[in-house]
Amino acid sequence: MLSTLISPGAGSGGIRVGGHDLADDPQAIRAAIGVTGQFSAVDGLITGEENMLLMADLHHLSRREGRRVAAELLERFDLVDAAKKPASTYSGGMKRRLDIAMTLVGSPRIIFLDEPTTGLDPRSRHTMWGIIRDLVSDGEGSAEELKRIVPGGHVKLRFTDPDAYRSAASALQEVTRDDETLSLQIPSDGSQRELRSILDWLDSADIEADELTVHTPDLDDVFFALTGSGVPARNNQPKEAVR
Template identity: 65%
Template sequence: MPTPNHGTGAASPAAVSAAGLRKSFGDKHVLDGIDLRIPAGSVFALLGPNGAGKTTVVKILSTLISADGGQAQVAGHDLATSPQGVRSAIGVTGQFSAVDGLITGEENMLLMADLHHLSKAEGRRVTADLLERFDLAEAAAKPASTYSGGMKRRLDIAMTLVGSPRVIFLDEPTTGLDPRSRHTMWQIIRELVTGGVTVLLTTQYLEEADQLADRIAVLHNGRIAAEGTPDELKRIIPGGHVQLRFTDPTAYRHATALLTDATHDEDSLTLRVPGDGSQRSLRTLLDRLDTAGIEATELTVHTPDLDDVFFALTDDTTPTTGTTTDKETAR
């Protein structure tokens, strides 16, 4: 399975950048100074609880609403001075489908081609190519109301691609889809990025961000609580450990005496040794056991996942001091 290119970083030109974005609705401060930098040809995932402001970020960057403060550029165009330039370079797929169920899939596509001022011939060519690419050619002449949820979502993204956008905003694109349709959508997103498209993805599914994103930002209370690659984010949350299980009580006792920082379970003859899950820390542990002539029956490495990161960073009862990734490391 293809994996995100987590090496994508600051050396790549920014397809999307924002500094100090602010937005309020009445007395509610939705965004309180958001900074973003999304390298071209990458997937950037924006995570956060409901109401955190993810959709507001997408709406601002896609020129649907204006920010109250801050600056942003998309595909080289400034939001404030060149909104039309931004619109010409982007595609947007919102939480709710833009598909018209009363007309066919092909007619939906041709309508988008007309909106992009393509000629009749070019519009039909692009429509046919995209319907084939998204496995919708056989259903093209059927009313879109007869499509499954996954088919409608694929048609939605196909419509977004009619104008050949360089940057695509996908606002919770797989919400409500079954697991098979969700995996199909993941493959489509990977193919888009392979073709040079930049994707800003908002999602409620942490596995989705882990599978797709080169970088992730966690949005909470109007601010970026942490930002980095999935691996970087997992390392900022404590709780990683190596579990050693023994069947020989003598080996267990020797290991307990050697590994004084480990927590132990006498009943199951297991030790939990703190560690960050890195190759270096694991090698150090194994070398200590080998030198002492201790052999465990079973060894399991446990590292925090994005669920742990998400809950730790969005729990208002937990201090978040020190949880933001180091700027030099994250960028």
């Protein structure tokens, strides 16, 4: 639906892709995205280079620009030696690389990848994920950078000694108390510097926490935050724990 291949149903109002409304401006969305399906869309009857030039024609690139873009992408995806050969002779990994290269011809802002490593052997799968990581590094941010923009990260301290719990709760600022479990939540981005600061403070105050856990937002949190859907109820299980 987000790639405009099927029509949005009821209740899909307000969905935007690349800044464009899905219902009102699907053509602008198509101009901004690229789609690599689960199964290769490579035409096996023509060469890899001809597949690339076909995509350049579909994107209305000039002949000169199309050849330049095709040559750059064939080199980037290590397909230069096979460029003049029929795509039907390519291995599964080569076809997949060509498929993604074809998707990039129009320099899309957003790329939809549907199981890009389906059917690949372990070596080809490793190579493909390397290519995808490179694409991400050229984009709007890594997974870790996305997680940092979502609020909700915190350090949780749990005590068994009520006196230690009360001392920590009264001394620490911006802390959320849970008197039933003798636990404190301190807002934190989970960085090593902040964690060290908390541990140093506990040492200087001669307060010992029985358990310390670090919670950082995951990509589910990012999705719900960016789509405005609200974070689903969960058990607040930490993504990383430090004793």
